[in-house]
Amino acid sequence: MEEQTLKVQKIRNGIVIDHIPCGMALKVLKILNINGDIGSTVSLVMHVKSRMGCKDVVKIEDRFLDEREIDKIALIAPTATVNVIENYKVVNKHKVELPDEIVGIVKCMNPRCITNQREPVVSEFKVISKNPVILKCKYCEREMGVEDIIENIL
Ligand SMILES: [Zn+2]
Structure with a gap:
């Protein structure tokens, strides 16, 4: 499995989302929010055959993730593993985990929802x-569903 990840060049510091x-x-x-404007090197490998x-595998140099970002990844890629790399070594590796409740990360797609009113309430969802x-x-x-979530992520 490790060989598959190594199809892209090793990174010195940063994260590998496998x-x-x-x-x-x-x-x-x-x-x-990673687009052409960030200073770090991003490598992307799609459609890697695995067991x-x-x-897909994403490597981002000199960038780390906070908990909120990890929850966002869990929403659209619940099988993902986040590897933290320091000095070419994996210092931390963990599977993302989707919590049972999602608070303040996704906007409700119903425009009439109380969370979308003029004095908005923080959105709260149950993962069903x-x-x-x-x-x-x-x-x-x-x-x-997933497509709606991607469109409405905060
Ligand atoms: Zn709602």
Whole structure:
């Protein structure tokens, strides 16, 4: 499995997000707000054959993730593993974990929801399915699938 990850050049410091579901790597970059303007080197490998079928891998140099960003990744890539690299070595490796509740990370897609009013309430969703991910708004009960989540991530 390690050989597969090494298809891209090793990085000195940064993160490797491995086991992203096939085809989702660009969406992961999008929700992390990583675009052409950042100073760090980003490597992307899509459709890597793996034991589980197929995966995408993203490597980002000189960038680390906070908990909120890891929760965002869990929403769209629940199988992902985050490896933290320091001096070419993996110093921390953990699977992302989708919490049972998502607070303040996704905007409810129902414009009439209380969380979208002039004095907005922080959005809160219950995770009613983890694979595929389906969220249900605690206030208006609107359900949102992965595509809706990507469009409405805060
Ligand atoms: Zn709602």
